Amino acid sequence: MSQLLIRKVAVLGAGVMGAQIAAHLVNAGVDTVLFDLPAKEGPANGVVDKAIANLGKLSPAPLASKSLAAAITPANYDQHLELLRGCDLVIEAIAERMDWKKALYGKIAPYLAPHAILASNTSGLSINGLADVLPEELHSRFCGVHFFNPPRYMHLAELIPCRKTDRQVLEGLETFLVTTLGKGVVYAKDTPNFIGNRIGVFSILSTLHHTAESGLGFDEVDALTGPLLGRPKSATYRTSDVVGLDTMAHVVKTMADTLPDDPWHAYFKTPAWMQALIDKGALGQKAGAGIYVKKGKDILVLDLGKQDYRPASGQADPGVVEILKLKDPVEKFARLRAGEHPQARFLWALFRDLFHYSAYHLDSIADTARDVDLAIRWGYGWSLGPFETWQAAGWKQLAEWIAEDIVAGKAMAQVPLPDWVFDGRDGVHAAQGSFSPTRGELLPRSNLAVYNRQRFPDPVLGERANPGETVFEDDSVRMWHDGDGIAVLGFKTKMNTVSDGVLAGIQKAVDIAERDFRGLVLWQAKEPFSAGADLSGALASLQAGKLAEFEAMVKTFQATSQRIKYALVPVVAAVRGMALGGGCEFQMHSARAVLALESYIGLVEAGVGLLPAGGGLKEIAVRASAAAGPGGDVFAVLKPWFEAVAMAKVSGSALEAKELKLARESDVVVFNAYELLHVAKAQARALAESGYRPPLPARRAQVAGDVGIATFRMMLENMLEGRFISEHDYEIGKRIATVLCGGEVDRGSLVDEDWLLALEREHFIALAQMPKTQERIMHTLKTGKPLRN
Incomplete structure (x- = not known):
């Protein structure tokens, strides 16, 4: 079967649903035109312009990055119907009035390309009833596609054929909905309100x-x-x-x-x-x-x-x-x-x-x-x-x-x-399927090729996927494989936090992967990727006065991040949901990260009175040096990174994580979370096939030094005087700045990774011993919320 190619989509109707469907299409990199009636006053595209502007104000955010609003092309039915000729898919999303929809179909039908699919986003009107007004040649390319609100976040998309919808059209559209837009597709019969x-x-x-x-x-x-x-x-x-x-x-x-x-x-x-x-x-x-x-x-x-x-x-x-x-x-x-x-x-x-x-x-x-x-x-x-x-x-x-x-x-x-x-x-x-009263038998899931990308599809009761062959398993982690040369490591701790057992498990998995596999993927069977370090264990060591044990734990954390970075086989982080603190640092050190769109990534340690010390600040300093180039202005590059870390910012999507520089431009964004493992393994395999070697150690990273620290401290002092931050926030920010700038050395000095890691440890341990930091940690553990003190 030839593939359905969708380069450009038109959405008809800039109301609540239409505008948000358009937003999700541009999230996915689909060229999108948004239509509505011409405005009665002002610019003709006023109705659509207002709808697009409003996308940036809605919560939850329809746009994965506010900058994407500019990617939506505004249009109106009086002036721009010619634009429909270049669209491969047209989604109608106007008000739930059969007469209005039919009238619009009559208006647009002459402008549709001979191959274009027309789909109605109706939530319950008859698809066959709507098809009655269409030219006969359009019936095979017409169906219902019902997105649930809000369309970026709700996984469901109901696909409703009319009597003459072509099967290839449906399967092509299903593939587009599943992989490009990240939806879970359910076929519904043409009955009121569908399923x-x-x-x-x-x-x-x-x-x-x-x-x-x-x-x-x-x-x-x-x-x-x-x-x-x-x-x-x-x-x-x-x-x-x-x-x-x-x-x-x-x-x-x-x-x-x-x-x-x-x-x-x-x-x-x-x-x-x-x-x-x-x-x-x-x-x-x-x-x-x-x-x-x-x-x-x-x-x-x-x-x-x-x-x-x-x-x-x-x-x-x-x-x-x-x-x-x-x-x-x-x-x-x-x-x-x-x-x-x-x-x-x-x-x-x-x-x-x-x-x-x-x-x-x-x-x-x-x-x-x-x-x-x-x-x-x-x-x-x-x-x-x-x-x-x-x-x-x-x-x-x-x-x-x-x-x-x-x-x-x-x-x-x-x-x-x-x-x-x-x-x-x-x-x-x-296990063999679900009951169909029409057929009187159990029917298996769809065998459409797109579903081969879902190693673990969302199961219904009675279904159980093959868990793969275990390499090793303990109380903290499980390493397994499918016989394809790529191993997978998952955590077993609550919220997939990073404990001593997880650190040991990662190091052991990398050792085994270097010996027996071509790549390693860090992937969790359930969200989140990782909520960060096990704070309760760290706090217990501190309160017991076991400072040497606490420092050893920090060193092990850093060594584990470095082991990921310098592994001789590619280690790919497959992230969905939260990747906070240590979880963020692991994906920063991976050869590549594959991120589900709904990935919420951040170095959030400042919120509990600490600074990132699993190699995160070291990695930022190294990347800033590379971005600035020899003799460049490292401080200017560092500034947005400093703000993200000091303010404990968390991305609202994988695309925002790239904007915050917590993910790299080369990292891959996947829209269907059930395809995440498939893509991560494919990336690991591709890196291995390309003759992967880890990066050379950063032995000469240029840092902003004492001048950079002083400039950041001025910014913090202004915020402190304006009462935007507390005294303890200032202390945390000052120490973050010190590590990011490479310590009290001359501006432009060259340092290595060990120097930066030692700075991380020094300031992390100093903060951890402070009463106000320990108050923050205890409050967070007790309430799940940050404390401002």
């Missing part, structure tokens, strides 16, 4: 219904339906406020209008209390008030009994919390069903009706149960989908209990569960 919103919105409607039935408060329900159930902190009602109550009402109305025969149709309505909030403009977070409102520092929640707001203090009952924390899901559900507490009864009813609805509609909305579970996990942030939850809790017993409740009139709808639920099965997921 994610069909099940997800029903879950919200069910929660609304059972909240009213149980008499629980909105804050009480949020305490139950968030992390305790493996769902986002915003739970149900806070999520509704974030989404917007008017948006929620619109989605519910869409379900009511388009699903008149759904057995649960009676519940597809906006509650009177929600409509009252909408009518008075209390639309949620965007309006400053909704179900919740903030008054000063206090969070208030709507109390329907009082018809007013009250302090949000609702909590999960301790007995119910005890049930929810049970590790055995079978026992957990048995106790929920038998529970007498209103919260237990509420939760049983919530799960019962979710399972009932999902099973009843599976055949009509999706090809397999896997599609439903992944859609809900990727689109709504649940740790388990509905079918996974049901299967883990004992399929047969739960099916019997659900059926009993249906017969007893306790369920929201009285339709029976499908026959396949009772055919003797123990669930819908197994």
Whole structure:
């Protein structure tokens, strides 16, 4: 099959979704044109210009680097339709009005290239209905692509074919979505709200219904339906406020209008209390008030009994919390069903009706149960989908209990569960695939070539990938391989922190890799890459007065970073999530880093009263010398680095890490985190194939010296006088400057790496002994937050 080539994309509609889809396309390096109506006043592109400018103000940030806003080409339908002729993909993302979308299609169709794909980002309108207005020759190149909001961060993209969509078009587009944009693609049938919103919105409607039935408060329900159930902190009602109550009402109305025969149709309505909030403009977070409102520092929640707001203090009952924390899901559900507490009864009813609805509609909305579970996990942030939850809790017993409740009139709808639920099965997921009611069998995952890049795809219950052949394993690390000449090392500590065991494990792995492999990849099975050094262990040594032991640990840390840098085989760091402190230093010393887009990288030691001492400051000094060149201005090069370290800056993306110089321009950015290991191994292999040799030791690094230190101290003194920093911040900053500038030597002096490493150790140990630093460390360990003292 010929590859689908997408050089340029047009996005139609510069609203919330359209502008953010355009932002994510330019994140991925895709040439993008953003269209909207011409402005009624001022420049014709005013609507789009305003939308692009707003991208830099949104949180979470749609752009991986604010500079990328300039890469989006603004356009309007009156003047620039000719630009569509050069686009390979056109994504329509205007308001959810069938008539508006059809009218726009009629306008743009004559300008589309003969090979171009047209995709609608509708969240629930009929794809076949939209296709009706298109010329016949476009039907094979038309489909739905539903991104979830915010499109940069939400993994899910639903792909919805129309009756005549060409299979090659779909597979090409799927490959583009998966690798270029980093999405998890689920095929949905052309039914209202598709899969994610069909099940997800029903879950919200069910929660609304059972909240009213149980008499629980909105804050009480949020305490139950968030992390305790493996769902986002915003739970149900806070999520509704974030989404917007008017948006929620619109989605519910869409379900009511388009699903008149759904057995649960009676519940597809906006509650009177929600409509009252909408009518008075209390639309949620965007309006400053909704179900919740903030008054000063206090969070208030709507109390329907009082018809007013009250302090949000609702909590999960301790007995119910005890049930929810049970590790055995079978026992957990048995106790929920038998529970007498209103919260237990509420939760049983919530799960019962979710399972009932999902099973009843599976055949009509999706090809397999896997599609439903992944859609809900990727689109709504649940740790388990509905079918996974049901299967883990004992399929047969739960099916019997659900059926009993249906017969007893306790369920929201009285339709029976499908026959396949009772055919003797123990669930819908197994190692060989997931159940398809249409086919009546288990279907494996897609065999599309793009998925060969995912060594460990996101598994559903019952799936287990081959873990590879273990080289060695202890309590801190595991080294393994696939027989391809590239070894992989992962950490086993909490948050993948760097302990003595991890340091020893890295050094041992490098030794083995040099002897038996062509390369080594540092990769973690779960995020983060590393939250940095094990502060608790370091603090214990200090408080016990074991200064020699503490200094030896710092020396070992530095030696490990150097071992990574000077290994005779390429060591590649595969980073996703946080790479803080020592984690950042390891990737700085690697032959190459492969970074997932969502990599949050920083030398953050200043936040706990320390400075980087795993070779990070040494490495910056060496790089600054190389960047300045012989006789160049090293200080000017160092300045942005100093600010990043002294202020403990953390990148908001892999692209920002490059801007902060904490990652190199040569480091690779990967958009799909599940492809990270594949790309990292490919990079290690390519370096090895190219005759890799480690860099020569930096024996003559030019430093900024005493003049540089004095200049940095002036900057710090100004900040101290302006009360932007504390006395201890000043002390930390002064010592960071001293190391970065190579110590109190003449400007332009030449030093080697050992000199710089010794400076790191000296100032790190001095700071570590200070009471205020130890206060910061203890506060961070206790609260997870930095202390300003």
